[in-house]
Amino acid sequence: MPRPFTPGVERGVFDNALAQARLAEELGFDTVWAVEHHFLEEYSHCSAPEIFLAAVAAQTSRIRIGHGAVVCVPVINHPIRVAERAAFLDVISNGRLEFGTARSSTWTEIGGFQADPDATKKDWDEYVRILPRMWMEERLEYHGNCFSMPERGVLPKPVQDPHPPLWVTVTSPGTELDAADRGIGALGVASAGFAEQERRTREYHRRIQLCDPVGGTVNNRVATLNFLYCHEDHKFAAERGLLFLGSFGMLNAHLFFTREAYPTSAYQSLANLAPSPPKQGGPGDAVRLPEGMCLGDPTHVIQAIKSWESIGVDEINFLVNAVEVLSNEEVTESLRLFAHEVMPAFSKC
Amino acid sequence: MLIGNGNIEALAQGAPVIESFGTDELQLEQVETLQVLCEIQGAGTDSLLPPALHPTLPPAVTWLVQRVPESPWGPFGLAQCRIECRSGLRPRGFLRTGVIDNPQAAEALSTRWGYRLRAGHVALDRGYDRVRATVAVEERTILDLAARAPQPLDPHDVYYVANMNLADSPHGLRLVQVDSAFEVERAERGSPIIDCFDAGAWDSEGVRPSYPVSASFTVGRVTLPRLRYICRPDILAFEGTERVDT
Secondary structure (H helix, E strand, O other): OOOOOOHHHHHHHHHHHHHHHHHHHHHOOOEEEEOOOOOOOOOOOOOOHHHHHHHHHHHOOOOEEEEEEEEOOOOOOOHHHHHHHHHHHHHHOOOOEEEEEEOOOEHHHHHHOOOOHHHHHHHHHHHHHHHHHHHHOOOEEEEOOOOEEEEEOOOOOOOOOOOOOEEEEEOOOOHHHHHHHHOOEEEEOOOOOHHHHHHHHHHHHHHHOOOOOOOOOOOOOEEEEEEEEEOOOHHHHHHHHHHHHHHHHHHHHOOOEHHHHOOOOOOOOOOOOOOOOOOOOOOOOOOOOOOOOEEEOHHHHHHHHHHHHHOOOOEEEEEOOOOOOOOHHHHHHHHHHHHHHHHHHOOOO | OOOOOOOHHHHHOOOOEOOOOOOOOEEEEEEEEEEEEEEEOOOOHHHHOOOOOEEOOOOEEEEEEEEEOOOOOOOEEEEEEEEEEEEOOEEEEEEEEEEEOOHHHHHHHHHHHOOOEEEOEEEEEEOOOEEEEEEEEOOEEEEEEEEEEEEEEOHHHOOOOEEEEEEEEOOEEEEEEEOOEEEEEEEEEEEEEEEEEOHHHHOOOOOOEEEEEEEEEEEEEEEEOOOOEEEOOOOOHHHHEEEOOO
């Protein structure tokens, strides 16, 4: 969201995002995801994604609705409200919900709600175990660590049987193993190179075979984060893409991460999400794209996706813009070109 | 994005002078460090940083109080007041000013690493119920901090950002990156207590502590580095960073 944050600017960005979601459905994309963030000026103003996704659900009929990810911290989202809202979204979208979980990595958010950083990982574990029960059991009584409730029926119940697919955002290395052990999908939000992603994906798929599922079904998919700007002119696409990628990377690096503010074993990394640029040569050398980024002409993008596919990645989630550095027209043209030139190269399309 | 808008001429007043970038690294053993981080009220805080640096959101101050039992200049106590910031993509702490109790150490830290320092009394007292730091200048207390009820912490869990010290250098007025290495042997975390902070005495008028976030105490080796990077204070670090160790 570009400064200044006038009401018109925010309205414009939300309108663009809704239009892009409608176009994505028309073009054959599988899922539209909306994140949950709080207080992150410029970086993300998506503080109520369930509202945005309800609008997407109302304006579309096929595309899946990615609620990813809900911050599973009691002072931010009470678990009962999380279960209710998610089920409601699944009902009004007629069973199209993908449900992501997370715990937040910035002090700006954790501190803003005065949540306990030491407890977020434990709280998340409790959420992913109890949410499926709230959806599957007619009535439920629960006595836990982060919350308790007397016997109640949590309503409504989701349309999908037994419940929407569960995911967890993977920011810190090792969370993909937590996902595998619990039988939930690994929703990669931190860009990793091919070799590292291949290692993580292989280990995830090996480990999930032995999982003790927290829900009524296993979601064994691995999704990664990527950046999409597709244009017929590869050089132009790379230049615009670098601007887009750089803007995101700059804003991401400027987040005030919990590890920086509060010493705790619960946050072992700064959780930077942007991909690292390749090592540069001498001064004056052209800046190069990080490996695997979908910023280029259709041939380049197809090759990048095939590389991810070859190492076992099931899905790729594309960021399509950051702080509106690309115009809405550039984004929609990029999506159209991707649909016409890139999608046919893959068997599912 | 947010960018510092501090007046360079005002920030430069009293800046230390570095005559050469060729300083060697220096290892200091068994250094005790109390670090307290506190959010500060946002209004006007962008002016605490030069245009090379970006404020954090929320803005925050860190106080670093260290007791060095042994050095080439004898034992010394050092206290720093730093504004959390970003230099390009990197987390940093911009040194507003520091207080030190050893003139020889003050001279070395200023002329070799660009620390802006004034003379004073620095005390760091470690107890089982709290670790307390007090700093006084001309017999007036200007800082009184504590980590209350400290509990053991994994040494890897404490994170220190590098300093950006504004100094007159052979290349002119520059931000000098001092990325000291902390090899922590023992770490504790307590509740942050801020009993006294005289912002004016730390050249930090406008810094109003609002939300104490964390307090940590560590013991270990601190290595003051060879200087590698400097940065022009008047333009963004992406454009104004220069390498000086080649």
